[in-house]
Amino acid sequence: MAKAFGIITAASNRYDIEGLQEYRPVSAFSFAGRYRLVDFPISNMSNSGIDRIQVYISGNPRSLVEHLGTGRNYNINSKRGKLQLLFHDEANINRLYNTDIAAFMDSFNIIERTREDYVIITSSNMIYRQDFSELLDQHIKSEADVSLLYHRVDNAREAYRGCSCLILNRQKGVQSIDMNMCNADTRNIFMDTYVLKKSLFVDLIRKAAKTSSMYHLSRAVAMAVDELDIRGIQHKGYFAAVTDLKSYFDANLEMIDYEKAKSLFDAKWPFYTRTTDSCPTQYFDDASVKNALISNGCLIEGTVENCVLGRGVRIGKGAVVKNSVVLAYAQIGSDVKVENQVIDKWARVIHAKELVSDSGKPGYVRRDDTL
């Protein structure tokens, strides 16, 4: 394709995710055991033939930079292609000013210098599979100025808090972009994904930056609905939005439904990530494992049910771990009972004998903590 370049925004400046976000930007959150959220949009782009990709980073960049490296894990042509990491200085104490527009303005010259006619913008907290070359074709054919990808859901009352939704007319024209106030079941959740000409994008961000320092791109687009032809394109297939701890927990646990996992993962559309060369996982005699997605390098001696385990997790003898997301290298000690938790990397739950929360409000154990 290469008619478009790709932008992956940081998400951190729009969403606040309890605990996890203190240690890494949303893009670097672990998902389905061995991936990080940013792997999904980058792989979607790479698989669609987009080989110039800008990843915007705000907040603590270490884990994300380490993970992405030169981008060669993502099957991007190493000569023609490029994975650019663009840092946005969060100098502003007031988070309201740390917008995606501010990040784009920091890298304005780099955006202007790109040679592609179109740009596809997405956000790393939106998990889905999408062929962007099809999306671009559809956008060009429709002759719209801006196309916005959305997913129609019928549980917007209890989920998708903090997401935007599209109000569409019958011709899928966008009438407005609103906040999901969780006051209706059926909503067209905006996947923070845009397709437009680069020239228009440049105009929009320049104008937005002049109008208000607090504008986000979605606001700038929403303000232009009367002048521009802005349309929604409906996405089909798996979709999850990570906007808070609960949605992060739910999206991970959804992956233990094998049919659901297959609706996201497809051998013909691989999601790439960085290998850590960990060895296979070892299950011992007393292990009892049901309904779980388990990464390599784990040692399992206890009971694991309805869980996603990251790499190198250790589950001790007699431990019972249920409905939990356990991130890499965490350790659950012997005879410890854990339920409905997100346990961050390197944490050790060994002294506390019981850690049980309600599934509607999962608990969180901080990175490196010993309980």
Added chain:
Amino acid sequence: MSQNNMLAMILAGGRGSRLLDLTNKVAKPAVSFGGKYRIIDFPLSNCANSGIDVVGVLTQYESVLLNSYVAAGRRWGLDSKDSGVFVLPPREKADEGFNVYRGTADAISQNIDFIDNYNPDYLLILSGDHIYKMDYDAMLDYHKEQKADLTVAVRPVPWKEASRFGIMFADESGRITEFQEKPKEPKSNLASMGIYIFTWKSLRKVLLADMKNPDSSHDFGNDVIPEFMAQNKKLVAYKFEGYWKDVGTIDSLWEANMDLLGRRSELKLDDPAWKIYTDDVSALPQYVGPNAVVDRAYITQGGVVLGEVHHSVLFTGAYIGEGAVVTDSVLMPGAKVEAGARVTRALVANDVTVGSGAVVGSADSDAITLVAKRVKGEE
């Protein structure tokens, strides 16, 4: 070459015909092992971890897959500047035409030009057939300390098996005083592991002479080492105590995989300081279904367990259907055991399907059943 001025050559030309149908289309070094690895990942990762920058891989039999596999040196981190994995199949040369490798020593002789490019002080010769972890740099230190011309890695083997190996007899200082290739009456139980460090200058001279010798079989064990002994060069034995396994037969390949199920496997694949590197595949983590039973298993990425697995090793993308029972078995990459099938004491080859309800292998059989072709299930 910057790290220790030692270049490694891996002999990977053999077919490994005792592995039967597993090596119909791939050479033995490319055969899968331990869930996610191939046999040749072990010497290559050992090289990378030992600070060796340049590795030549001598290939011959069914080398297409092996060539493309080892050529991507970055899998093992052997891709920095002045570093690399070089695939060296037999090639036509201007002055002598095209020769296949006539023996292990000839494979090195025919690549003297390649080795000379790097001008190494030491040459490490390895075979691509064994499963073990070893620090070749520590062995080199010993070689230097002993001021040896040749250091041979040896390990004690049971006396009754000693006649199957090249046996070294060493004095107290470690100097090899006698060498017996597959002796009827072994004088010692220290067997050569086929791992040699040569001082390159010494070996080069012997190889040049060996090439021209019409009576030579051009083999390290039969010709080069006896020649070193005859010339009174200094040969020393380097004792290795860790895990080492020749996986040359279906039974030994199965057994080496089963060794990984132990509480503290001697191979220590999980040691972060000495990782074994391999091809990276993009597959989901392993999935264990709602009715699954998993006890004593070694399972890697992409595996799917819906049925039961007992005391078994599952390679990348292996699949066990609902109600199927896999016991004491090895499922190679992509092997599929469909619903209700039973697999016992078997090794199911790459991408082979055992149909639903089918029964293969038996708990009472001595030998391991190799399943290399699709087994039809119930219609």
